[in-house]
Amino acid sequence: MQTRNGAMMNIFDELSWRGLVHQVSDTEGVRKYLDAPGQAMYCGFDPTAESLHIGNLVPLLSLVRMMRAGHKPLFLLGGATGLIGDPSGKDKERELSNQDAVNGRVAHIKAQIEAFVERNTGQKPTVVNNYDWVKNMSAIELLRDVGKYYTVNWMLGKDSVKGRIERDEVGISYTEFSYMILQGYDFYHLCKEYGCRLQIGGGDQWGNITAGTELIRKKAAGDAFALTFPLITTASGKKFGKSEKGAIFMSASHTSPYAFYQFWINTEDADVVRFLKYYTFLSLEEIEALAAEVARAPQERAAQKALAAATTIMVHGEEELAKVLAATEALFGKGDLKSLDHGTLAAALESAPAREYQFDALPDLAQILVDLGLCPSKGQARKDIQAGAISVNGDKITEARALTQDDFLGEVNATQGAFAVLRKGKKNYGLVRLG
RNA sequence: GGUGGGGUUCCCGAGUGGCCAAAGGGAACAGACUGUAAAUCUGUCGGCGUAAGCCUUCGGAGGUUCAAAUCCUCCCCCCACCA
Known part of the structure; x- marks a missing residue:
């Protein structure tokens, strides 16, 4: 991404104008860190379902943006943390997932991330799984080498824990309470192995991420940074990412490319410009041009079409987009259904x-x-x-x-x-x- | 542990013996208007049935009654205050 005067824009500044920066532990530190190319950063994806959904798109896409800016992001799969359960943003204790299910989901999500990254960068991503370094850790190691660096007092101050303790009817198990030190250890591990000093994540991950920066500071005597994204909402106050039929998944077997495209094309005018910034690679100039189109001729829905096309290509590819467009034209175009070519119609209704x-x-x-x-x-x-x-x-x-x-x-x-x-x-x- | 207040259809919430498939609001779905948008207005919103009507539902299990979401008994769960 370039600025108006042609200089390369710092990726941090790009995330800022896109409205994707919520909290940063050290704004100048992060900008400086990202100034040099080839830096490592990571974001974790816990295997809570067989497929990622569009709620995961902002973090995933942000790592891809990093890659396109010449950095070396790490895509972390929570093969271990997925077995524990993240209390962040949850008002009650979760059922434990069984290990086979988690392993299966990890495999699916890994393939999904690889395909997504290759489609959008032409390069293979570095995917790591925290199960690999957590599985053989002994209880003694965990308690002596990790646990000793955390005071319970500090942990109790985290929102994810505080919320559960204040409401004594729900409580929090020792298992979920410990989640943050595992995630903290992940960050430390990746710092040591890959020189990774930046972790990014959703707004609810602040506590978990700083659990990592703390550990790195104390154990490795170095700085590490945290950056979180805002919670994405729609203008009419609905949860983003859910259609009436449920979550919009990235896998074609969970949400058809047609349904995926339709989800985006139905974006409200009041949201569409913001979503173009969040969910596409379009430049500031291109987005401003589309915003002008929305103001000039909203009924054309040029911005919605651009958004839907960009996200569909990103997730399902050009070929699928072509099919989806043909189907959309057949079903929503002006023509009479009965006069349509039967092959086209059948394909549209696939x-x-x-x-x-x-x-x-x-x-x-x-x-x-x-x-x-x-x-x-x-x-x-x-x-x-x-x-x-x-x-x-x-x-x-x-x-x-x-x-x-x-x-x-x-x-x-x-x-x-x-x-x-x-x-x-x-x-x-x-x-x-x-x- | 004590005292008081509760658990109603997807959610919130009214309903204290028949007029209750259960007010009202929200969500959802649909119609109109538009642009596959938003807002607005309208309709629908337990199941079966063209309908009359039948069946299932008011935390759970029993009971009283011609009749129970409403009364009684026991049980489970929640909230508030006190200890």
Whole structure:
């Protein structure tokens, strides 16, 4: 990234104008640290699910930005810490995950990070797993070589712990209480092995990160830095990253590229410029131009399209984006659904729910809507039909009726392979096939 | 350990024997308007049923009653104050 006068911009300053810097332990120290190329920094990802979700995108992307700026970030997988459970931001004790599950998730997330980084930098990332250095640590080592550097008094002052102790009905187990010293040790370990002196993370990670900077200061007699990101919220106050259907995952098997794209394209005007800064590599100038577009012609949604395209390419690649755009054009374009090329239509609906029936054993429409997951119950389906929320092949229907031969598109004269497109509201599609 | 107050449908919260599938608000879904936005207005919001109606639900288990979210008994959990 360059400044307006052409000089290379310090990556720290870039993160600042993008609005990604929340807290820094030593602003000048961090800027200086990042001035020289080839510096190491890290961020941890605990394996709480099989796939990362877009809540992980800011930290992940920040490490990628570091890499693109010539640094050497470390992507840390919490194979060990994931077994303990981070109390940060949690108001009650977590169930322990079983080890096989954690190992499985670590493998998935590792592959995911590698693919993501290679797509966006052309280089292989350095992925480390804290299980590798924690698994053989003895209790004596932990207590003598790590625990001795932490006073309980200091630990009790951390928000993650304080919140749980003040509410005595929840409490905190010794296990979760110890989480911060493990994460602290990670930082120390990476400092020693890779010369890593900067850890970044979400706003709730401040306590854990400073547990590391403390340990490094005391044990290694050197400085280390902490940087956290702000909590991302939407203008209307909703949690970012959740659609009505749940979290938006980065893996195509958890959230289809189509759904992923749709999530971003639906970003509110009031959020879109901010999100372009957070979630794309676009420059300040490019983003300012898009902001001007939003002000001039909001109905064009140029910024939303740019945001959705950039994030989809970043996570799923160009090829997937092309497919998603074709599907979006087919489903939201001006044309008549029925006149669309059937191949295009079928491809567009690839990730929509689909059911196959025998023509002479077709259930009633309400049941089909329930089968497709478009409506939660037959009663609700009937109400939706009455409310005019349901359309068949793009034609709105207002009373319950059975699907007839005329409703099916595809090979004429053949019931085999023919299909009908059901839609609820503007955005929910389902496919009925005859088999 | 003592005393007092509670646990209601996704969330908050009203309801103290029939008029209760249960007020109101929020969330959610849909319709209108727009731009696959926001705001606003409208409708829906336990299940089955075209409907009449039936079934399931008010922390849990029993009981009283023609009838219980509402009364009684026991149990579980939470909150507040005191010790």
